[in-house]
Amino acid sequence: MIGVFMNKRPLNSMIRGNTSYEKLEFYRHFVDTFKEPLCFYSLDNIDPYRASIDGYVLLPGKNLTQAEVRVPEHHFSRAIIYRQRNLNKIKKFIRNHRTRFYQFQSKKERNKWTNYELLNNVPEIKSHLPETYPLTWDNVINILEKYKQAIVKPIYGSLGKKVVLIEKRGQIYTIKEKNEFRLVHSEVALEHLEMYYLSKFKRPKRFIVQQKVNTDRFRHRIYECRVSVQKTSSGEWEVTGWAVRLAQKGDYLTNVSQGSEIIPFSRIFNPKSDTAYTIRDVTTRIAKQFEKHFPDTIDLGIDLMLDNNKHVWFIEANLRDQRLSYYNDREMWRRTTITPLVFIQNQMVSESVTKDG
Numbered sequence: 001m002i003g004v005f006m007n008k009r010p011l012n013s014m015i016r017g018n019t020s021y022e023k024l025e026f027y028r029h030f031v032d033t034f035k036e037p038l039c040f041y042s043l044d045n046i047d048p049y050r051a052s053i054d055g056y057v058l059l060p061g062k063n064l065t066q067a068e069v070r071v072p073e074h075h076f077s078r079a080i081i082y083r084q085r086n087l088n089k090i091k092k093f094i095r096n097h098r099t100r101f102y103q104f105q106s107k108k109e110r111n112k113w114t115n116y117e118l119l120n121n122v123p124e125i126k127s128h129l130p131e132t133y134p135l136t137w138d139n140v141i142n143i144l145e146k147y148k149q150a151i152v153k154p155i156y157g158s159l160g161k162k163v164v165l166i167e168k169r170g171q172i173y174t175i176k177e178k179n180e181f182r183l184v185h186s187e188v189a190l191e192h193l194e195m196y197y198l199s200k201f202k203r204p205k206r207f208i209v210q211q212k213v214n215t216d217r218f219r220h221r222i223y224e225c226r227v228s229v230q231k232t233s234s235g236e237w238e239v240t241g242w243a244v245r246l247a248q249k250g251d252y253l254t255n256v257s258q259g260s261e262i263i264p265f266s267r268i269f270n271p272k273s274d275t276a277y278t279i280r281d282v283t284t285r286i287a288k289q290f291e292k293h294f295p296d297t298i299d300l301g302i303d304l305m306l307d308n309n310k311h312v313w314f315i316e317a318n319l320r321d322q323r324l325s326y327y328n329d330r331e332m333w334r335r336t337t338i339t340p341l342v343f344i345q346n347q348m349v350s351e352s353v354t355k356d357g
């Protein structure tokens with residue numbers, strides 16, 4: 001049995017049969033095909049001192065049922081834990097039961113600045129990283145002088161929230177931001193930009209500033225690639241899914257939550273092209289480097305942008321890929337859901353062989 005740790009809300013909607021990004025049907029496919037039961041639970045279903053979980057169990061050929069089961073030895077996390085109290089609870093649970101826990105996600109693993117630093121150490125990856133700095137006024141000005149366009153974003157952001165684009169044209173600075181999903185532009189002189197900066201970023205330590213990628217366009221709209229890189233049954237990192245998110249006309253954000261449209265990767269790229277090769281190569285290198293720092297990593301959703309020269313740029317790595325980018329392609333959605341579980345099942349088998357031997 002594999003434990004699947006989720007946040008309360010997605011777990012509840014999955015149990016109630018609502019469509020959420022966690023699709024019970026695909027988990028069931030895994031259980032039935034690989035004859036490996038799953039136990040879904042959230043923090044509410046566990047007690048670090050109890051040897052059992054009061055969770056939701058999926059057995060081959062059966063429906064999901066609430067049941068008390070012995071704590072499994074292996075777990076896959078689809079949850080993000082921010083609060084210290086909750087973090088303590090799950091850590092105690094992992095320690096007390098000596099579980100193998102994959103894809104643990106707290107603030108530490110999601111920090112965009114430290115993630116940039118760890119990737120920047122690898123020469124083959126470095127050339128794919130937009131130049132990035134902690135947010136200071138001087139760093140904004142330096143990026144603008146050098147690249148004319150800067151992106152400021154929160155270190156712990158998501159869904160494109162609080163991402164600001166600043167452009168410099170001569171002595172005029174354009175600020176683009178989104179307010180309740182509406183695009184807001186303003187054109188200001190340098191002193192007003194500084195006033196804006198001071199009032200907008202009261203806690204600059206929570207942000208980074210980076211070179212804006214001169215993003216390639218498809219039908220006059222900018223786009224971003226979401227690439228799923230996962231550990232497969234062979235134990236190797238492989239690209240198991242990809243899709244393109246096409247921004248709304250005039251928008252500078254490509255998040256699905258900001259209204260981007262999802263189109264198949266093959267609509268823009270030939271999967272056998274040099275670009276596709278580079279995308280595979282860069283994303284698997286990124287995954288390996290990530291794994292060096294966070295050894296339980298087995299599932300990454302990596303965002304990339306291409307510039308006008310088709311050079312590949314890393315934007316961010318998501319540790320809980322919601323897989324929304326694959327929802328037009330059921331096979332891809334299913335594959336990316338079950339691949340990490342198949343990997344874990346293989347680990348269980350090889351560990352038990354070692355134990356018995």
Ligand SMILES: Nc1ncnc2c1ncn2[C@@H]1O[C@H](COP(=O)(O)OP(=O)(O)O)[C@@H](O)[C@H]1O
Pocket residue numbers: 130151153157158159160161163210211212213214215224252253254255303305315316
């Ligand atoms: N360096 C960049 N150059 C161009 N666009 C960017 C850059 N960084 C972010 N963006 C745009 O902003 C969006 C959100 O930024 P991202 O780093 O992915 O944060 P979030 O966690 O909010 O998704 C991206 O999907 C992309 O459209």
Ligand SMILES: [Mg+2]
Pocket residue numbers: 159160255303316
């Ligand atoms: Mg993003």
